[in-house]
Ligand SMILES: NC(=O)c1ccc[n+]([C@@H]2O[C@H](COP(=O)([O-])OP(=O)(O)OC[C@H]3O[C@@H](n4cnc5c(N)ncnc54)[C@H](O)[C@@H]3O)[C@@H](O)[C@H]2O)c1
């Protein structure tokens with residue numbers, strides 16, 4: 187079993203990654219010190235596959251589990267679903283002594299984590315990720331939250347999970363498009379911190395059943411080390427995990443949520459960030475080409491659809507958390523595996539770069 191420790195003082199936790207680990211979820215949850223009532227939050231696609239067995243195993247181990255499902259998809263990452271889940275949980279007898287399990291992809295993880303952060307002013311939660319995005323990225327780090335019409339993740343809280351149980355076997359039921367999009371986040375990790383991992387990713391095929399537990403753990407380690415340095419994105423180190431997200435989030439929010447999957451929008455955002463890295467820093471076109479080729483291997487979009495208007499992307503971007511007090515903090519690469527935050531990038535360049543994404 188691959189295991190990564192996320193060292194955050196009193197908020198430290200373990201990420202356990204192994205094929206079939208879900209079978210032993212109750213044992214690992216017990217070992218993490220969680221007891222009593224548990225609200226499993228999942229979605230309409232994931233629940234039917236995995237929640238019944240999980241409930242049975244938890245109840246056999248002495249837990250009292252209830253299941254709460256939201257419709258699958260990005261639109262469920264909303265304040266209205268937060269209220270609905272809090273009401274359902276209260277009606278089902280949950281209180282301060284309960285804990286939450288997020289069973290699903292990044293949408294469920296962000297939503298359930300946020301519910302856990304506000305329910306009775308905060309209860310513990312466990313992440314059980316079931317997509318590539320959530321296995322390599324979103325289940326770790328404690329960023330939770332929901333979208334509003336004005337932009338992505340604009341309402342949220344830092345709330346670390348108490349345990350992450352990563353079972354790559356769950357990927358066997360994940361549809362191809364949702365499987366491929368997740369690699370945008372792994373490619374991002376390689377681009378900002380681990381150029382050698384590009385070679386590992388280049389050896390994969392989008393037709394593979396699932397990546398090795400070691401590759402998932404390698405991504406989690408990259409993220410964990412960054413989060414340990416700057417848990418609440420104050421010093422700027424954690425902003426590096428936002429490579430490709432500044433324009434990417436603008437694109438994702440410019441069309442109804444769910445039209446583009448998160449990883450697809452981030453693929454376009456990565457292309458934009460590579461172009462700006464060449465313009466403002468020392469990244470070479472050859473290095474950019476290598477990353478673009480990898481995104482293309484996973485059939486991720488690199489051309490911005492005409493229906494997505496530049497002015498709408500810019501409007502959404504201006505509300506992004508990376509723009510505070512009028513300053514643009516843009517994550518660039520100086521070479522593969524090495525990222526930094528630049529304050530030099532102008533709105534004019536951003537606008538031109540978005541236009542370049544059209545061809
Ligand atoms: N908090 C963070 O650090 C962080 C990091 C990255 C992404 N995110 C967020 O994560 C979200 C995207 O996550 P995602 O790409 O996992 O999307 P998702 O959670 O919507 O999952 C994608 C689709 O796959 C389905 N699905 C999930 N697991 C399945 C399985 N094993 N079998 C069958 N179907 C399955 C879901 O029902 C959904 O339809 C975005 O909202 C993004 O902002 C957060």
Ligand SMILES: O=C(O)C(=O)C[C@@H](O)[C@H](O)[C@H](O)COP(=O)(O)O
Pocket residue numbers: 323327329338339371424425427428431507
């Ligand atoms: O964990 C982080 O920090 C990240 O930036 C990871 C991103 O992949 C993720 O999409 C995150 O939700 C973006 O955060 P935001 O603060 O820009 O909303």
Ligand SMILES: [Zn+2]
Pocket residue numbers: 371431448452
């Ligand atoms: Zn992301």
